[in-house]
Each structure stands twice: as C-alpha cells, then as structure tokens.
Amino acid sequence: MSSPASSRRALPDMARRRFSPLDRVLGRIDDLDAQNLAILARRLERERDLMETVLDTLREGVLVLSHDGAIEYANASAVRLLGVSQEDVNGAELRRLSPDIALALELPETVGALTRELEVRYPEPRLLNLHLTRVGEQQGAERARRVAVLSDVTKERVQTEDRVESERIDSIVSLAAGVAHEVGNPLNAIGIHLQLLQREAAKLGDSPAAIKVRKAAEVCQSEINRLDGIVRDFLGAVRQTPPNLSDTDLVTVVAEATGLLREQMEQLGVRVSLDVPGELPLISGDRNQIKQALFNVMKNALEAMDRGGDIHVKLTSDDEWVVLSIRDTGVGIPADKLTRIFDAYYTTKASGGGIGMLILLRILRAHGGTVDIQSTPDVGTTVILRFPLKHRRVRTLEAPKA
Secondary structure, rough: OHHHHHHHHHHHHHHHHOOOOHHHHHHHHHHHHHHHHHHHHHHHHHHHHHHHHHHHHOOOOEEOOOOOOOEEEEEEHHHHHHOHHHHOOOOHHHHHHOOHHHHHHOOOOOEEEEEEEEEEOOOOOOEEEEEEEEHHHHHHHHEEEEEEEEEHHHHHHHHHHHHHHHHHHHHHHHHHHHHHHHHHHHHHHHHHHHHHHHHHOOOOOHHHOHHHHHHHHHHHHHHHHHHHHHHHHHHHHOOOOOOOOEEEHHHHHHHHHHHHHHHHHHHHHHHEEEEEOOOOOOOOEEEHHHHHOOOHHHHHHHHHHOOOEEEEEEEOOOOEEEEEEEEEEOOOOOOOHHHHOOOOOOOOOOOOOHHHHHHHHHHHHOOOOOEEEEEOOOOOOEEEEEEEHHHOOOOOOOOOOO
C-alpha cells in the first residue's frame, strides 16, 4: 500500500495528463485479441499522422533527440532549418547534419531546460532562438529524450538592428543640423558688424590705413559669405523632410546628376559610360532627393581618381527592384575602413565633412531602398542602390521629422 506522501507526489503527474478513450484501450491492451489489436494499430497510426500534421504546421522547428544524439523526430520546419531532406533526417546523428545546432543542444545533467540564442552557418547564416528540455528521465537514462524548439529570429533581429541604426542616424543628423543652425547665428552677427566697419572705414578716405582696413573687411566678408553658403547647403542636405513621392524615371535623374559634375569630369579627364536596358520601369521617388544621393556618390567617385579614370553607371530591374550601380576605377577603400563608411563625420579623404554617405543612406531608407558598397583597394569601388518598384512599395521607412 502506497504512503500518503507517495500518493501526493503522484497527483501532480496524473493531473498533467489528459486521459482519452485511447488511454483506456491501452490500459487493457493485454486483453485484446488479434482483430482488436489491428484496429488499435490503425487508430494509433491515425493519431500519429494527426500529431505530425499538427507539428508540421508550426513555424518553429521541433527536434526530438535520443540519449545518444540521434534524431528520432523532426517536423517540416526543423528539416528546413537543417537544410536536408526528410529522408536524410530520420535516425541521423545531429552533429553530422548541423554541428552548430548539435553543440547548442548539449544539456548538462544538472539542467532540466534552457533557452538561448545561437548562430548557424548552414544552410545559410541564421539567428535561432532555442528552447531545450529533457523528457522521459523517469523511465531510465536510455529512454530519456531531449526536445528542442527552434525559432528563426533572423528577420526580427535585422529589423531591430535597422530600426536602431535608423534612430542613431536620425539623432546624428538632427544634432548636425542643430550645430549648423547655431553656427549660422554668430555668422550673421559678424557679417552685420563687418558692414558697419566697412562704412566707418569709408569715412576715413583713401589713407593707407583705411585702404588696408577695407581690404581686410572685404576678405572677412567674402569668407563669411562662403561659410554662410556652406551652412545653408548643409542644412538643406540634412534637413529632415519626408520624400515627395511621384513617378520618377531614374535614367533622367542620372543624366541630371551627371550634368552637375560634367565640367569637373572634363577637367579631370574622367570618362562616364551609361548602360541602360531598352525599357526600365518607373519608381515612386523624390526626384530632388535621389539626384542629391547620386550627386554624392559620383562626387566621391571623382575625388577617388586624381586624373583620368572611368565611371560606369548601370541600370537594371527585376520583379522587385530597380538597381542602379555606380562603379569607379579609383583608389578603392580598405576593408577596415569600409565598415565605417556610413558613420557620421568619418571620411577616407583628406578633406570633407564625412556626412555625404550618411545622407545617401538616409535618402535610400526613406525610399524603402538599400545601399551596398563593394570596394577593392587600387581597383575601385561599386555603389549599388536598390529602389523598390511601385507595386512592391507597401511602406517606406519613416522619414526623420524636422
């Protein structure tokens, strides 16, 4: 007769189970004849098929491993995550199919369950969320199983990182615009006082001292005007305005952006070639913002070539994107510097504000597009801009607020 304590321990286990008519049949399996055993076998097969169908509908991968690491069960999502066929999974050792996942599924004897993130490299780089637990220990070590639930969170992580990066860029651009605005205020005050100084100097006649003062004031005024223009252009570039979307022909915008730099290209002896398909779909874009983005890329290409060289512009399209690539034969960018190319105020040039590529990235994101940069030192750089087709544009990344 069991003790009250052992009865109390049994109650929770019994409460967790939900008895069905099948449980009652299994409870008297020893009393079944051959016909009823066959009926029971068919019923068990239907129950198994139903359970596998339910598990195959899950987005999460479910793996059941034996005590020695062999795969006893894998649902459809788990098979996809492993990058193999269903026939290759059953009975296979997990470490042979995916060493990354097998290593993550090691469960210390003292731990009943764990949750962690892991990165896998095959069949493609992914970030997975893993929940691992041990079952069946009460039936002996050899009957124990490890059950793993794997969730692919790669897309969510990328979206989070993009959102954080976008917020970081917005804050930097806002700060830069505020600084530029504050610089403009004292420039205006200095300009006003210089005009007063010039008027007073004019009253002194044509003495050498008066002429010297007037010339100095003119130089100062010229430099203030130049700085004021820089501040104005900078504010116009970084001011956080949403794109004014309309049907836009990228071929025309490329021609306009190239025209702005035509004289400088001729002076440097830089050749420009354009590769355009016979028919290119329109995009939904802000013509002026896209022109500014192309101007920034082409100007960088020019500054990467001292004398001579080539800039090749190519336009293509597929079912989702219009792709614009701009390739130059300049000095290229080292790999360690390429990772910082979109950082605010970072530049690989002797002069420059280091904000042009940041503005380029902001414009492309506001259009729902992407920017890729490929570069090889002493060979050149290729900037690839992707703009979504009109039918694909479900939403755009929210443009920063003014």
